[in-house]
Structures are given as C-alpha cells and as structure tokens.
Amino acid sequence: MRDILETIDAWCTAGTRFAVASVVRTWSSAPKQPGAAMAVSEHGEVAGSVSGGCVESAVYEMARQTLDTGEPAGETFAVDDDDAFAVGLPCGGSLEVAVRPVGEEQFAQWSALAEAVRRGHRVAAVTVLSGPAPAGARLLVLDDGRVMGTVGGRERDAEAAALLSLRARGDRSSGSHHDAGSDWAAVRRLTDGTCVFVESFAAPPRMLIFGAIDFAGALARLGAFLGHRVTVCDARPVFATPARFPDAHEVVVDWPHRWLARTDVDERTAICVLTHDPKFDVPLLEVALRTDAAYVGAMGSRRTHRDRMRRLREAGVPEAALTRLRSPVGLDLGGRSAQETAVSIVAEIIALRSGGTGRALSTTTAPIHRVDPRGAGPYELLAPT
Known part of the structure; x- marks a missing residue:
C-alpha cells in the first residue's frame, strides 16, 4: 500500500x-x-x-x-x-x-493516511469486508489520536479502535507473527460478525551508517530506496555534509559512539559501521552490540576483523554479543565498487530479516516465498481476540 x-x-x-x-x-x-x-x-x-x-x-x-x-x-x-x-x-x-x-x-481520509506515512507516523485503518456493517466502510486512526470515518456505528468503531490499539502495544494475541513495529495487515472478525480488514503502518525502520565515506553514499541511496530512514554519522564535519549524502534523511556530525548511545534503536534498526578505524569503531561497536538492533555490521578486511575482535574482547564485550556482529560486512558477491559493496550489505540485511539463505535460488529446493509454519498462510481469519 x-x-x-x-x-x-x-x-x-x-x-x-x-x-x-x-x-x-x-x-x-x-x-x-x-x-x-x-x-x-x-x-x-x-x-x-x-x-x-x-x-x-x-x-x-x-x-x-x-x-x-x-x-x-x-x-x-x-x-x-x-x-x-x-x-x-x-x-x-x-x-x-x-x-x-x-x-x-473519503478523499480527506486517504490524504491524511498519505501524509501520516509521508511523515513517518504510525497510522492504522479498518475496512469492512462483509457482515452487518456496510461493505467498504472505513475507519482511520492516527497516532495523534484523531479518528476519521466509521465502520458503522459507535460500538463497532470502539471495537475496531481497540483492535488497533492492541497492535500499537505489540499484542501477540492477534495471531500475526509480525511485531507491532512493522507494517501489518490481516482479516479479523468483530463481535457482531462483521468481517474487517486491518492495516497498520509503522514508522519506517532506521538504517544508521557510521563513516562518511564513498561507500556510505551508495549504502544511503540503497537504504532509502528500500524504505529505511537513513542517518549518516561521522565526527569529521568536512566529510559529514548533506551535500555529500543527498539520499540520507539526516547527516550528523558527532562522535559515533556518543551519538548512538543517545539515539533510538529498536529491533528493526540496521547499524552499518564503515569507519574501519579502531578509535571510532571499537567504542561504537561496544554500544551497538548492547542495543536491540536487528543488524550490526562492520566493514574491513579479515585482518581488520581479527584485530577488531581482539580489541572488543579486551574491552569486555561478551562472546554472546560478538556473535551478533556481521564482519566483514555483507554477502560474498565478489563486487568491489562502492555500489556493489552496498548491494552486498543490503542483501545481507534482507536475508537476515527474512530468514533467507543468501544462496542462489537455483541451488535451493525450499519454497521461494516464505510461509507461516502453522500452515494457514502468513495471516489467518480468527475469531475475536
């Protein structure tokens, strides 16, 4: 959508x-x-x-x-x-x-939905599919508390809004295997038998890129293309400029570890460390590996990786945390350029997020599209929860 x-x-x-x-x-x-x-x-x-x-x-x-x-x-x-x-x-x-x-x-409602998504705000909608309520009736709930439209009466609207509030809190009883921080859609049935389609739009996931180098420019472009809100951070003001990274949503001049320690990181965030300089990346990775980030990757040669791991161990980073580090960063695609390296990094992020193997599909036998292990498809029609 x-x-x-x-x-x-x-x-x-x-x-x-x-x-x-x-x-x-x-x-x-x-x-x-x-x-x-x-x-x-x-x-x-x-x-x-x-x-x-x-x-x-x-x-x-x-x-x-x-x-x-x-x-x-x-x-x-x-x-x-x-x-x-x-x-x-x-x-x-x-x-x-x-x-x-x-x-x-309904034009005002659809424009409000577009504006909320454009600004990266959480917004959700319920549309009637069938049942006692009028088919096609629609209720929109914005994160500032505004409610637009109706699904056919005060009681149904309240029940629909409550269903959406469960999504905002990350309630798992909804039957979906997706978390509340993700875009989400499912068919549900209200108490009176009205069948509704629920859509929840989350704020975009973040990609935090550290190191204002040419590889960062290519990665910022691909990250934004894939729907991330991209930040590039570097302590050197001469390199960390919006003009050098026009595809980033934000360019920050600060010491990477200091800035990361005070920014929001959740389980959808991708952290990409491209500095390959111990004075930057070791303290930065100490902070990054303590976060809930879905992905923490660091650029560098295998020699740089071995030295980095030694320094992190000396700094007291636990082995369990070190196993989360993707280093050297990216999948083995054989590329060398900044653009090819960026492709290998986002490919690894996608594979990790989606449970992919990173292998050529021609060499695998599993279904191309992942399905829910419960066997009913990714989403189920459930009774009221």
Missing part, C-alpha cells in the same frame, strides 16, 4: 475518483502478502500491484466495475481455480482480493 499512497493523494487533490484493490488474505506461496494494493483511477490509470503481474488484468476489470456500480467486490484467485488459472496465477498459492470504490467523501 505504501507505494501507491502518493499517487492516491494526487488523485484526491485533483478530485479524481478511484478504486483500491487490496490483497486481504493469502495461502501457500502467493506472490504478494496481505496489504499489497493496486489503485485504478476513473480515467483508467493504474498504480501498484496485487500479484506481481499474475492477476492484474482481472483485478483491473473488477476495479473498473466497482467504479461504475459504486459497490465493493471481492474475488479469490488460486491455482486450482480454472478461472484464476486462466488469468494466470502460475506461481502457486492463493490470494483473496477486496476492491472498494473511493469517492469525494
């Missing part, structure tokens, strides 16, 4: 009606996860994707129909469904798509 919000906001500003098609449930090795979305304007323009190309044509026609009728629609596409196979879902699995029309009365 994130990737189409700017386009949707532009349509709202122009007064252009549109339809939004969202993947609400998946099973097995579906090409997209719940929350993936495609929007179709009343002029036939398209933004986004629900399947990476497999069922786009069919969903496009559904969207055009909802714009004509003003009525929401839904469809399940699966490899064992003749109609779905005809429109081409050859990659396996099944996906359920819900399509709802959006008119002038």
